[in-house]
Amino acid sequence: EKNHNVIFENSIEASKVVAQEIAELIRSKQVKNKTCVLGLATGSSPIKVYEELVRMHKEEDLSFHNVVSFNLDEYYPMTKENRQSYHYFMHQYLFNHIDIKPENVNIPDGTVAIEDLNQYCVDYELKIKEAGGLDFQLLGIGRTGHVGFNEPGSHINSGTRIITLDHITRVDASSDFNGIDNVPTRAITMGVSTILRSKRIVLMAWGQNKAAIIKRTIQGEITSEVPATFLQNHSNATFVLDQFSASEL
């Protein structure tokens, strides 16, 4: 178990390997009658992993009955029905197609009243703990170096909280929202410490436009200016890359 990078020719091959690891973890817990606690991510990077997991559910009898999931983040404010919500995304790509118990699905709720948010975030954190902690955390990375929505400035000890989105993040999301003015300015996100407590972390990055931030994340100094650099200190984190995101290493 150590921190390393794996570089694949393309994201399809890479995503199959990541999905295979998740499937093996789920099955290894099943034979012990244990729950498998997965931390899940949104964005374009994990889509092929979810498609592969759905395929394994349909064709290889992979069951998710023992899986408890916690998503990293959600825009705020955001309704569940909104096509841009991470709630919608997760159901579209994964939850609607597998046998996970609805009560085992946890996604930060973008409809919580602002005055109740602090307590809501404390409770989200507690729920992860009560589930036994994250066995596996899947991550993408934003061009700002965010993981989840832990934007530059995020402290290593940060927990689940509401944050203000970086301008670059909102620019990157603007095509999904039909213009930057429609992109929410805030989000609820698991914290850096929430993520780092996961027993296993896999960060995926595809394409040339991630090459610069991948170089800083893996080879740069550890700093809250690039929150993903905190992963360098995790004992069991792997950066799964394609040849393009790895091109500056």
Ligand code: GLP
């Ligand atoms: C969003 C998500 C992040 C994700 C990032 C990268 O900001 N909140 O968790 O890692 O996008 O997105 P993509 O995978 O589409 O490049």
